[in-house]
Amino acid sequence: MVERILAAGREVLLVRGYERTSTSRIAVKAAISPGSLYQYFPDKEAILDQVLDRYVDQLHLRITDAFVSNLEATDSVRSTIGALLDALEGDAGLLRVVYEQLPRNASPQRAEFVRRIDDLVTTALLFQGRPAVRPVRAAAWILVRTIESVTVGYVLDPPPIDRESVIDELTRLIEGYLIAPSAT
Amino acid sequence: MVERILAAGREVLLVRGYERTSTSRIAVKAAISPGSLYQYFPDKEAILDQVLDRYVDQLHLRITDAFVSNLEATDSVRSTIGALLDALEGDAGLLRVVYEQLPRNASPQRAEFVRRIDDLVTTALLFQGRPAVRPVRAAAWILVRTIESVTVGYVLDPPPIDRESVIDELTRLIEGYLIAPSAT
Amino acid sequence: MVERILAAGREVLLVRGYERTSTSRIAVKAAISPGSLYQYFPDKEAILDQVLDRYVDQLHLRITDAFVSNLEATDSVRSTIGALLDALEGDAGLLRVVYEQLPRNASPQRAEFVRRIDDLVTTALLFQGRPAVRPVRAAAWILVRTIESVTVGYVLDPPPIDRESVIDELTRLIEGYLIAPSAT
Amino acid sequence: MVERILAAGREVLLVRGYERTSTSRIAVKAAISPGSLYQYFPDKEAILDQVLDRYVDQLHLRITDAFVSNLEATDSVRSTIGALLDALEGDAGLLRVVYEQLPRNASPQRAEFVRRIDDLVTTALLFQGRPAVRPVRAAAWILVRTIESVTVGYVLDPPPIDRESVIDELTRLIEGYLIAPSAT
DNA sequence: TATGAATGAGCTTTCATTCAT
């Protein structure tokens, strides 16, 4: 039943958007009575939080996997980006809800999510051991924002540029940064 | 009167946030009656749209200026980024509303805004005439997303990195990209 | 409109009882929309509070008058009691709501009301100057409770005793007390 | 099981008050399922009614005993009042529920209770055989209301008067009434 | 033109009660 509610919540979220998701709509979609929602969740926010938490957890898993599986690949940057795009394209609907409809500061999980990705990239950088990039955390912070915005932007507001070009250019951007001499 | 309403709307937006901005609060702030709002605007959304459009227009001006004034500077990338940060820091309140509270798809002007910046960067790239960066529109698109997310992120969620380092690293990122050989 | 709402609230209170008085019923009775209630009152409780406050104020006036007008009458105790019964019988409906349906501690005005009557009786006792009743406040406290319960009881749960007998006996009770030697 | 439910109902009534007593809380307290309540009681009201009926029965017993045990005491009025206060103070929690939280007309047993006390006092009066008090039922009715309100008031809203004084004055009130000449 | 009182659909939440197991 929890699953039924979450599935209905997810559905309504996708169809109606965050603002227009109401408990009664969720109940109708789940084909249960409004009262039943409150046997499993303390309030409406808890339902949506969990829908989004699940998505974020799943996405985090996929992204972690994208990083880890490609760490040692030839052309690891390019293949990681490709895997990242796959991960984001996996559920573009919820990705859109998170990025376009959710009040950005709504769920503390968002910040946590970004922080974990930060760590992941930091680790990846350290692992690659390219000595040129000195302030590792700063580099990680900038790379995370860059990769996030370019890949998410590609998925949600597809530009008139084909996928391969985006991957090419983003790869070049990152490679250029990693190779560049640390002191200008 | 339109000005009065917009000023009131802006005020309420800053103080209460997007979600908690109600027509009655705007009317009170503007010292007019709620009914009068509807003589000048079709609905609440139109008021907020215009408040935000104005902000976006102003920001666009500032950003254009940041680009144009620094096109020929020595170290033009670095100085443009600095000017860009200045522009964004100029009204962090509304920047935050736009980025953290606004349902992203609320105003179609947002997309338009980004498109215009795209053009600007494209022009800048062409002007610089660095031949290495071949698919100019793709390069512009990626650079816009990168610069936007890094600078806005710096202003709204200040990382534990000082301003100079952010400028340094972002400059290096962009320079590295521009210098990199176009064909890998 | 405030009057209309209060009148409707009073009506519903009388017909349905305190517990079953709902905002929607008040709105229907007042022939206005539920939202309009909230232009004039902050919440449901405020409406009922004011209905009851008005009744209590009016009752207090009547009771004060009953005391004051009869202070110097021949047989002042008896005539005061008669006037008191008149006052209570004036709006037995709301009296019943106050005594039978209102959670006793609901409105702080109740306690205040009783306190003011306490003072009134104390004053009356002092004025009569019967020296026999020594601990004046204690005497007042006991007399207030006695008179209140007997008169209210007569109005709300009419016993098989005629009005005159009740007045006779209550008068005798009070007179006997006032005359009795202070030290037994 | 009935006992378990009643005990739980009593507990919840004391801790949460009449309004906030819900069937689910009773079920939890009784460590049974909400459905089981309806095997033994037709509805929620019936449970609370019975809890209160039991209290009223027990109180009636105690009061009867207070009267009977003191009928032939020296100073029987005073000692009866003392015993009465003891009885009421025995379970001030439920007394408060009955007097302060219960919609007065909730249980018809309340009226019945008062009627039985009426009878008791009538009998006591007849037994005492003081000939002066003529309309016995009227006298009983008035005395019951008086004694009830003074003693209950003392227990539930303790006035700034010590117990002894209250007993003194109430005794004096009653004695004065009983001694007073029947025809004024 | 300006008003602002009035609207009413819509919201989230509660809880006494039922009934298939």
Place this chain on the structure above:
DNA sequence: GATGAATGAAAGCTCATTCAT
């Protein structure tokens, strides 16, 4: 008998919008 998940009517309240003045 006992369960407890499911119910759903009803509650109090909000606020963007309208329209008679």
